Amino acid sequence: DESITLKHxxxxxxxxxxxxxxxxxxxxxxHLFEHFKQMDSTVDLxxxxxxxxxxxxxxxxxxxxxxxxxxxxxxxxxxxxALNDPTNLLFKKFKKYERDHDLxxxxxxxxxALEFTPPEHPLHLSTLIHLLGLLSKWFNQYGRKEDLDxxxxxxxxxxxxxxxxxxxxxxxxxxxxGYLLNASSRQIP
Numbered sequence: 001d002e003s004i005t006l007k008h009x010x011x012x013x014x015x016x017x018x019x020x021x022x023x024x025x026x027x028x029x030x031h032l033f034e035h036f037k038q039m040d041s042t043v044d045l046x047x048x049x050x051x052x053x054x055x056x057x058x059x060x061x062x063x064x065x066x067x068x069x070x071x072x073x074x075x076x077x078x079x080x081x082a083l084n085d086p087t088n089l090l091f092k093k094f095k096k097y098e099r100d101h102d103l104x105x106x107x108x109x110x111x112x113a114l115e116f117t118p119p120e121h122p123l124h125l126s127t128l129i130h131l132l133g134l135l136s137k138w139f140n141q142y143g144r145k146e147d148l149d150x151x152x153x154x155x156x157x158x159x160x161x162x163x164x165x166x167x168x169x170x171x172x173x174x175x176x177x178g179y180l181l182n183a184s185s186r187q188i189p
Contacts, residue, residue, distance in 0.1 A: 003031045107134045119161060128158050152179050
């Protein structure tokens with residue numbers, strides 16, 4: 001896609017502290033995301049994930065701060081959906097070549113998206129739920145205490161944001177109970 005090539009070229013000639021750099025990064029990310037949605041390209045997905053920490057550096061007060069929040073939340077939502085849809089080509093590629101750094105990159109993306117979607121943001125809850133799913137998968141693979149602690153903290157936060165009648169809240173509370181039981185059994189000598 002020509003616009004992606006042009007954005008890459010523009011970034012090559014810009015210094016890191018140039019004021020327009022953040023805007024160009026957002027535009028590049030947007031073009032990559034549109035291309036990813038049309039083509040299900042893992043190359044686009046990997047570049048989108050690599051740009052997310054940079055986009056997350058868009059500080060409060062910057063004209064593009066709100067836009068970067070929305071981009072991160074939307075990307076996570078769409079990427080998560082693609083990675084969990086068995087009919088999606090990207091799902092098949094991810095499952096076939098799943099590597100630790102892919103899951104780690106998705107967790108980093110989720111944490112960045114959660115950080116930039118405050119509780120009042122419409123995608124905050126779904127971002128949190130998707131991040132919990134990724135962290136659960138990571139914990140189930142590696143069983144590290146720090147991952148368990150992070151899961152417990154986020155599960156507690158997630159249950160607070162949901163109304164008592166939401167079915168997802170019941171699921172989160174049941175999972176939280178299991179994680180708390182796991183944590184207490186690890187502390188018993």
